[in-house]
Amino acid sequence: MEKALKTMIENMPEKTGKLLEEWKIILKEKAFKKHSEGVNYLKTTHEVTHGFANTIVTLSKEKDNATRDLLKNQYLGKENLLPIYMALITYIESLGNDVTITPKKGSVSVLRKRQFILIKPATKTRIDLGLKLKEKPTTERLENSGPFGTMCTHRVRISELMDINEELKKWIKEAYEKSI
Known part of the structure; x- marks a missing residue:
């Protein structure tokens, strides 16, 4: 400067x-x-x-x-994933005005007092959504954190807009509420 x-x-x-x-x-x-x-x-x-x-x-x-x-x-060559990203961000921001969206080189961190979500365009056809949901059991859809390591406890793979359903919104809201 x-x-x-x-x-x-x-x-x-x-x-x-x-x-x-x-x-x-x-x-x-x-x-x-x-x-x-x-x-x-x-x-x-x-x-x-x-x-x-x-x-x-x-x-x-x-x-x-x-x-x-x-x-x-992040979305270069993956522009088809942008509507999914925007739908996620729109829902997340609706949870409260204390949400901070922080884009990084390869992902977007979402924080309240601490990070509770990580959004990463993993492939040309899929976004990986990392969630912090300690002590929540994994399911077929709510997988272990995989490539996110300790940054998140769980991962959900999202390939289309309809994957952002009530079940996923419930998990996102739960992660938001636990991040205080």
Whole structure:
């Protein structure tokens, strides 16, 4: 990170009244489509100078772009699995506003206070869903964690949207509730 930008971020709380991460949360809640809308909002509503407003909006988009790139690379050649991924994320996010979705190079971690789900496009035709369900017996569908090792206790293989049924949603919700 260039020195001027680093200095600007360090001075942000004193000059704007908030840390960069606090500004990112505010901008995320507003979800501006255009860069200029975010800049104007910060300038008019929060009286942030143009330089800080521009920097805040620019840096708030970097993580979104990085997240998109991680997901794009995970599903490269596996685009047919994206509707399954999106359905899983939509259901998981409906469980509560304390869910954090964290894309990584080869998978997506889902956390509450700690990780309770791991989503991995395992093959071109299947997503492996790792769940933390300690002391839950395995079944034909709710397998042992397999390649997830100790990160998860169980794995469910998902090949089509209809695999995201009430049984799977029950397990996801149980993992969510146990992750406090």
